[in-house]
Amino acid sequence: MSTNHIRTVITEGVNATDLPRLQALIAICQQHDQIHFPVNVAETPGTALLYYETDTLLGFAYLLGEHNPELLGAVHPHYRRQGIGRSLLQTAQTWCRTRQQESLLVVGLDTIPAGTAFAKAVGGELSFSEYHMVLSNTDSQSSPFLNEEGLSLRLATHNEASEISHLSSTAFGDDPAEIEPWITREILRSNRRFFFIELHGTPIGTISVVGEGEGSIDITTFGILPAYRQRGYGRKVLQHTVAMLQAEGWSQIALDVETDNTNALFLYQSCGFHQQQAYHYFKILL
Structure with missing residues (x-):
């Protein structure tokens, strides 16, 4: 060349x-x-x-x-x-x-x-x-009745970026100083939505969706606070979110999960997601 x-x-x-x-x-x-x-x-x-x-x-x-x-x-x-x-x-x-x-x-x-x-x-x-996992079953799924257990999703506004950041960093154990600038920027994107996961009006987690074009959408930033885990809330929220996105007409629904997160991996597989490919992250010190 x-x-x-x-x-x-x-x-x-x-x-x-x-x-x-x-x-x-x-x-x-x-x-x-x-x-x-x-x-x-x-x-x-x-x-x-x-x-x-x-x-x-x-x-x-x-x-x-x-x-x-x-x-x-x-x-x-x-x-x-x-x-x-x-x-x-x-x-x-x-x-x-x-x-x-x-x-x-x-x-x-x-x-x-x-x-x-x-x-x-x-x-x-x-x-x-x-x-990287993709929903296998493209047939419309029924949404569980979240309100029967006091669960609900509430769309966050751009003025609530700080609250979303606090919930996300607590759920994932991330540094708030690193996550908040990203969420503050992402929440302004027209193809991105953040939701509060609420139990009887109290925020207990977050979930986000981002359109990737050509009928594809990703579920991201999905986390439940540690005190509210192992109660089936995550499964109901995920099923509800999938049904919502299917009703909106998205043809491909995907998400990413760390390979050693066995609990989340089992949840996603049991809800119809399958592994499409794996990404490996190599750190280079500068």
């Missing part, structure tokens, strides 16, 4: 000129590797690193998150093993260091061994893994 006219473009989000080129490259990689790229770059806020030769996009990386960001990316199948991936990673590392980040999570898919091998080769250590 010629080194003439090589340039790497760094943008917050993806502009109207770069977006169709990026979507075309993702489609080529998905077809070649038989994978589902986990981020809708047209909808999900992030920092895009685009590797061009003249006007041809050969590779990209996408940075997500403000604290210890996640890095996803791909290189055109015809241009792999030519240093493009390493060049994008080095650019991402420099970008993170200028923002005083301590580490970077490189995301690899289990269906692409070369990707996980690359993450290890550049010094990444496996931090955790997640399953």
